[in-house]
Amino acid sequence: MTQPDLTPKTARGARTQERILRAAEAEFGERGYHDGSIVGITQRAGIGQGTFYLYFKSKEDVLRSLVLYTSRQLRRFLSEQVIDIDDRLEAERVGFRAFLDYIAEHPNLYRIVQESQFVDAAVHRAYYDAFAEGYQSALSQAGFQQTIRDGDYEVWAWSIMGIMHFVGQRYVLWSDDRPRDDIVDAVMDLMINGMKAPGS
Amino acid sequence: MTQPDLTPKTARGARTQERILRAAEAEFGERGYHDGSIVGITQRAGIGQGTFYLYFKSKEDVLRSLVLYTSRQLRRFLSEQVIDIDDRLEAERVGFRAFLDYIAEHPNLYRIVQESQFVDAAVHRAYYDAFAEGYQSALSQAGFQQTIRDGDYEVWAWSIMGIMHFVGQRYVLWSDDRPRDDIVDAVMDLMINGMKAPGS
DNA sequence: ATTGAACCTGAATCAAGTCTCAGGTTTGAA
DNA sequence: TTCAAACCTGAGACTTGATTCAGGTTCAAT
Numbered sequence: 001m002t003q004p005d006l007t008p009k010t011a012r013g014a015r016t017q018e019r020i021l022r023a024a025e026a027e028f029g030e031r032g033y034h035d036g037s038i039v040g041i042t043q044r045a046g047i048g049q050g051t052f053y054l055y056f057k058s059k060e061d062v063l064r065s066l067v068l069y070t071s072r073q074l075r076r077f078l079s080e081q082v083i084d085i086d087d088r089l090e091a092e093r094v095g096f097r098a099f100l101d102y103i104a105e106h107p108n109l110y111r112i113v114q115e116s117q118f119v120d121a122a123v124h125r126a127y128y129d130a131f132a133e134g135y136q137s138a139l140s141q142a143g144f145q146q147t148i149r150d151g152d153y154e155v156w157a158w159s160i161m162g163i164m165h166f167v168g169q170r171y172v173l174w175s176d177d178r179p180r181d182d183i184v185d186a187v188m189d190l191m192i193n194g195m196k197a198p199g200s
Numbered sequence: 201m202t203q204p205d206l207t208p209k210t211a212r213g214a215r216t217q218e219r220i221l222r223a224a225e226a227e228f229g230e231r232g233y234h235d236g237s238i239v240g241i242t243q244r245a246g247i248g249q250g251t252f253y254l255y256f257k258s259k260e261d262v263l264r265s266l267v268l269y270t271s272r273q274l275r276r277f278l279s280e281q282v283i284d285i286d287d288r289l290e291a292e293r294v295g296f297r298a299f300l301d302y303i304a305e306h307p308n309l310y311r312i313v314q315e316s317q318f319v320d321a322a323v324h325r326a327y328y329d330a331f332a333e334g335y336q337s338a339l340s341q342a343g344f345q346q347t348i349r350d351g352d353y354e355v356w357a358w359s360i361m362g363i364m365h366f367v368g369q370r371y372v373l374w375s376d377d378r379p380r381d382d383i384v385d386a387v388m389d390l391m392i393n394g395m396k397a398p399g400s
Numbered sequence: 401a402t403t404g405a406a407c408c409t410g411a412a413t414c415a416a417g418t419c420t421c422a423g424g425t426t427t428g429a430a
Numbered sequence: 431t432t433c434a435a436a437c438c439t440g441a442g443a444c445t446t447g448a449t450t451c452a453g454g455t456t457c458a459a460t
Contacts, residue, residue, distance in 0.1 A: 008436090008437095009435080009436060009437090010427075010428085010435095010436065010437080012426080012427080012436085012437070013436070013437065016437080016438085032318050033318070034234050034318075037416085037417060037418085038417075038418065038419080039417075039418095042440095047438075047439085048438060048439040048440055049418090049419085049439080049440060049441095050419085050420080050421080050438070050439055050440065051437080051438055051439070052419090053418095053419070053420080054436090054437070054438075058418080058419080059417095059418070059419095089395070089396070114317065114318075115318050117314065118232050118233070118234075118314075118315050118318065125374065128370075132370075146397050147397060148395040148396065148397055149393070149394075149395055149396065149397055149398065151386065151389060151390065151395070152382070152385075152386035152389070155367065155371075155383055155386035155387060155390075156386065156390050156395070158366050158367050158370045158371075159363040159366065159367060159387055159390055161366050162362035162363045162364070162365055162366025162367060163359040163362045163363060164362070165362055165365075165366065166358050166359065166361050166362025166365065167355065167358050167359060167362060170328075170332075170358045171355075171358075174325065182352070183355055185352075186351065186352035186355035186356065187355060187359055189351060189352070190351065190355075190356050190359055190391075190394070191390075191394060191395055192394045192395055192396045193349070193394040193396060194349075194390070194391060194392045194393040194394030195289070195348040195349055195351070195356070195391055195392055196289070196348065196349065196392045196393060197346050197347060197348055197349055198349065208406090208407095209405080209406060209407090210405095210406065210407080210457085210458090212406085212407070212456085212457085213406070213407065216407080216408085237446090237447060237448080238447075238448060238449080239447075239448095242410095247408075247409085248408060248409035248410055249409080249410060249411095249448090249449085250408070250409055250410065250449090250450080250451080251407080251408055251409070252449095253448095253449070253450080254406090254407070254408075258448080258449080259447095259448070259449095
């Protein structure tokens with residue numbers, strides 16, 4: 001009843017686990033979670049089917065791993081891009097641009113995160129909670145320094161994530177017919193200045 | 201090779217088709233599209249399995265029907281709520297509130313629309329394109345009347361949809377620990393005034 | 401009362417795909 | 431060189447569920 005330890009013990013094992021992860025990213029990204037198969041993953045990885053189960057408990061388990069991986073990688077990437085920008089609004093612009101570039105570069109990972117909502121809702125929610133928390137504290141900091149207005153930063157954080165998600169979906173994943181810079185400008189204009197007419 | 205006509209010819213048939221649709225809404229909403237089954241749908245509807253195929257080509261087909269149904273119903277509902285409000289910003293507030301109330305009332309339908317992304321991407325995208333178009337033309341109208349600032353209304357429309365989606369997901373579907381009015385106020389504050397600090 | 405189009409049934413068919421397992425190979429520390 | 435832990439294999443046991451179909455029922459028009 002004690003489940004075996006699935007951690008690779010040698011460099012060879014670590015390499016194989018990594019190949020499985022990359023193969024699963026391609027398989028799920030291209031065919032979706034349900035149509036994607038273990039056979040497909042192991043073939044892409046160039047290993048036997050049984051090998052998959054040396055490193056992952058199940059099909060669901062590898063999806064979870066991919067979501068956690070994406071969460072860490074994307075948050076690290078965004079914070080790296082923004083680390084030495086003092087102005088919050090400028091950081092917002094750079095971060096938004098970096099996000100669009102990331103999903104353009106990793107559409108499969110991004111799709112997998114979305115689909116995880118219907119496979120393991122908890123891991124999907126944890127992904128967004130982690131982002132929201134980071135955003136909210138960045139906004140609080142900026143508010144304290146008077147870089148931005150006072151406001152309900154928790155709700156704002158979720159609003160900003162919503163904008164990023166939908167705009168990224170529409171203008172990067174579905175079609176990239178418009179220059180990314182224009183998109184970023186339009187969004188920043190809305191987020192910074194709002195919709196209110198000048199004389200009112 | 202000519203596929204049969206699946207339209208109900210009598211009131212009885214129409215009633216049965218409607219029961220299937222409602223049963224599928226519950227089944228897919230509660231168990232998800234993939235875990236949901238035709239057996240489950242037909243049992244909820246109180247009919248035989250074969251009857252399902254008198255009115256729907258396949259499992260996918262009934263999902264498509266539900267998405268189209270939701271698209272029409274939600275857009276009708278929102279435009280009804282907003283029809284005699286002249287001020288666009290006030291209309292925005294009322295529309296947003298109505299949207300939150302709708303998904304609180306119909307979480308299953310809303311989940312199904314989301315999941316359709318991974319079953320029939322075209323119908324999912326059409327759902328959002330229809331909304332975006334409506335939004336964009338409402339914003340253009342308001343811009344013409346100087347109710348709102350000039351801007352990239354297409355990108356703004358997708359931004360607003362993103363906010364509605366994420367905020368609805370977080371504060372209605374995942375948890376309703378905060379009063380809906382507060383949420384609406386916080387979002388409207390951001391959308392109307394932006395984040396910019398007063399003296400800058 | 402008759403009739404045929406519309407409607408309904410659910411057991412059987414059939415395809416897919418996850419996960420296990422018994423047996424074989426590789427590796428590196430002693 | 432030895433040997434035990436780690437690693438790898440892939441056929442097949444097993445489950446699940448969408449869809450079909452041959453046969454039965456309802457109902458409204460004649």
